[in-house]
Every structure is written in structure tokens, then in C-alpha cells.
Amino acid sequence: MSQALHTPPPTTAPATDDLAALAARHGLTVSGARPTLREYVSQLWARRHFITAFSTAKLTSQYSQAKLGQLWQVMTPLLNAAVYYFIFGVLMGTKRGVPDYVPFLVTGVFVWTFTQSSIMAGTRAISGNLGLVRALHFPRAALPISFALQQLQQLLFSMAALVVILLFFGVPVAASWLLAIPALVLQFTFNAGIAMILARMGAKTPDIAQLMPFVLRTWMYVSGVMWSLDRLLSNHSDLPSWVAPVLRANPAAVYIDLMRFALIDSFHSSQLPPHVWPVATGWALLVGVGGFIYFWKAEETYGRG
Template identity: 70%
Template sequence: MSETTHDSAVAMSAPPSPDDGLSPAQLAQKYGLSQSGARPSLPQYIGQLWERRHFISAFSSAKLTAQYSQAKLGQVWQVVTPLLNALIYYLIFGLLIGTRNGVPDFVPFLVTGVFIFTFTQSSVMAGTRAISGNLGLVRALHFPRACLPISFCLMQLKQLLFSMVVLIAILLGFGQLPTWSWLLAIPALLLQFVFNTGLAMVMARLGSKTPDLAQLMPFIMRTWMYASGVMFSIDKITEGKDIPGFVTVLLDWNPAAVFIDLMRFALIDSFKASQLPTHAWALALGWAAVVGIAGFVYFWKAEERYGRG
């Protein structure tokens, strides 16, 4: 009997395997195998992020230190940059255009607006490049990709806290003495951080597939800044003008303007509650919850695709 005939006879006489008839997916499930790089469930993903909380903090600190490592003034630029922007806006808008007219304590008003909007602007810009600008790290190591946009937003928060020291000095220099309302700055900043992080995650996913988006974002952010009352009082600009109702709603519900106004209300005595949008704290909480949660889920949905292709 030939060898081929012998092998066929052995195969025919062998007992059937319990795996016969199972699909590849069923076989993988039976033996506890999982797809390489598969997206974890949302609770598992949150748990993985919590396990890497020390990495997120250390990574943000390292990025913050390295950001100005080549400059002679080093970390001083964290404060000098927004101050220079505030000075330029004061010269152009405050003096030349006259937006300071009718706005008490215009310098604290302006500097607060610049610092708070810069927090959102820098977070969004850093989030846009969080994946596309760190492809080497993404492809070399396995970790929840959300660590990157969260780290960059945490870095911007730390940078803002450095700047707040200078902001407080400016407030004191212009006669703004500490009051209990200053404590309201803490929840306002926390809500803004959650909002910024959610928005940064949205931009991180979009920027991972469209790197050119990073070139477009400065123009979008500049337009957003002009609509957020950073250099002027929205109430004074719109006072006595026939503005469509939907435009007024958009201005009042603008999240950047809401967070700026809350910080001004907390820190500046002359900025009264009547200048806040209706239900300002509810708006801030709503923006933080909706954008924070939706942005996190939107980013997680594409977890297995980051760094591929």
C-alpha cells in the first residue's frame, strides 16, 4: 500500500476533533484568544487610564519642561507669552479701538480674558497634534491613546497655574483685593479643564487622520477668540444694536465666553453677576459634561486605529 493511501486510511480512522466545524471566532473564544490591538470596553479603558495616571502626570511635566528648554529664559516664557499678547491687545483694542471705554478695571479684565482663553486655545492646539505628532510613541508602545490628549491638557493646566501667579499680582496691583469669591475660580477652572480635555480628544481623533487640520486650527481659534469677548465687553459692543436673537444666544452660550466671564466674576470686583449669561454655572457644567463625555467616547471609538495606516 502506498504512503498516500496509508495516510488517508489513518485520517479516516482518526476520531473527530471537538474543534471540527468551529469558526475562527469560535475557536478564539474557546481558547481565550483575543484580537491583537482590539479596542477594550469603555469600563476597561477607563480602568487602564487610571492605572496609568502617574504616567500621564509625569509625561505632562516632562513636556512642560522640554517646551522651552532651548530658550534662554526657559520656563519664564510660560508667563511672558500671554502677557505680551495682553499688551498687544491692550494697545490695539484698548487704546486704538477704544474697547476699554465703559469697562471698569480694563487691564485685569483683559489679562484674565487672555489667560483663560489661552488655556482653551493651547489645549485644543496641542490635542490636534496629540496623535499625529507622537506616532513613534503610539506605534512603539501599547497604552491607552487617550493618555496623550489628557497629558497635553494637563500640561496646559499646569502652565496656566504658573500664569495665575502673575495674574494675581496684576489684580493686586490694580486694587483687586482677595475676597471669598476668588474661591469660585477653582470650580470654574476644573469645569474648563474637563471641557478642554473633551474638545482636545475630538481634535486628536480628527487630527490623527487629517494632519493638515493643525494648519487650519490657528485661524479657527482666532475667530473663536474674537467672538468670546477676550479684548472687549460683549455687552458694551452689542448695547443699543439691533442684533438677531439667535446671534445673542450664540454669544451667551459660547463656552469660551462663559468660562472667561465666570473667572472675571470670581476675581474682579467690578464685574457683577448681572454681566454673566443667564444660568452661567449651569451652562459651564453642561458644556463640561457634554463635551467631556462625548469627546472621550468619540476618541475611544477609534482606539484601535490610531497609529495605523
């Protein structure tokens, strides 16, 4: 009599819900999962010393191979200002009718360079540091913020040269110079926000870094860096009605205006149009907070693929 063969019943894989419950019971989470916004802010604050040290190290190493070293932090924007003065101030005559044109131009160049450099560095913040992103666990927003902080530190070096230029051209020291501090805080918030927006975009599409110089050059020309927007609008009254409010609400022009009216006596702070501070604050909150949330939404994707 043959013995019946009995096959063991097939084993079934545990359900996904069972695995999720098991992981939750033992405190396990998905590797690389995006934390909540509150947790993300807390993690970022806990790494504030890393952000500061990283930005300082990047600033120190930026000109380490040059013989003049850190002097280029001041010389680069000054040379740019000299070129713009010759081309626009002398050849194109934009200095006519603008009091204290050299302080006017140098202030515009320094403030614009702060925004321009923050954007360019932010665009490559993730795509240019993939080794760091893949090797270490930290909130990725630390990278674009640290690059914006690096550019702020560089601007502060340039501001020392700007003070010398202001005094050389007879601009007196005034209490309104203190307004430069809140102006820089607002501009840094705006710059960090737009750096985070472009860091997320650049992480997915690195070609954006090749496009940005053309965008920034166009933005510079409509921001009143080399000429007075008020004189430009008054001399071209035939422009469409929407051009003037758009140019005046341009965030780069707004932050340049804040600094000029704070530092230059002929652009006294009491003459500053009333819309500038509210618009500057609005841009800082909109782009700073909005850019942070936009960047956080893709936190788990950085460094993958």
C-alpha cells in the same frame, strides 16, 4: 497488475468560528482590539501617574532651549495681553466703559490661551506622537488628556502673575476667588474633551492642524477676550435676534465670564448672569464625556495605516 494510486483527501482549513472558539478557550484576544468603555476607563486610571509625569515633562522641556526658560510660561500670555491692550484697548477704544480693563483683559487672555493651547496640542496628540503610539501599548486617550493637563499647569503659573496684576490695579482679595477652582475644573473637562475630539480627527486628517489657527482666531474674536460682549450687544441692537443667545452660550466666553466674575471686584460674582454656571457645566459634561467616548470609539485605529 498495476497498483492503484490513492491520493490523500484534501485538507480543509479550520472554520473561522472554530478558530474563534479555540482562541476564546485559551483566553486569546485580538491584538490591539478596543476594550470596553469600563475597561478603558480603568486602564486610563491605572496610568494616571504616567499622564501626570508626561505632561510635566512636556511642560519642562517646552522652553528648555530658551535662555529665560520657564519664565516664558508667564511672559508669553503677558506679551499677548500687552499687544491686545495697545491694539484693541487704545487704538480701537474697547476699554471705554469697562471697569478694571487691564485685569479684565489679562484674565480673558489667560483663560482663552488655556483653551487655545489645549486644542492645538490635542490636534497633534496622535499624529505628532506616532512613534510612541506604535511602540507602546497604553490607552491613547492618555495623550490628549496629558496635553490638556500640561496647559492647565501652564495656566497655574500664569495665574500667579494674574494675582500680582489684580493687586497692583487695586482689586482686593475676596472669598469669590475660590470660585476660580470649580471654574478651572469645568474648563479643563471641556478642554480635554475637545482635545480628544480633535486628536481623533487629526489622526486621520493631519491637515486639520493647519486649519485650526484660523478657526481659533475667529473663535477668539467672538468670545469677548478683548471687549465686553454685553456692551457690544447693547451698542448693536440691530443685530439678528439669534446672535445674542449664541454669543452668550459660547463656551469660551462662558469660562472667561466665570473667571472674571470670580476674580475682579467690579464684576462681582453676585452679578453673574444665572445661566452661566449651568451652561458651563453643560458644556463640560457634553464635550468632556462625549469627546471621551468619540475618541474611544476609534481606539484600535490609532497609529495604523
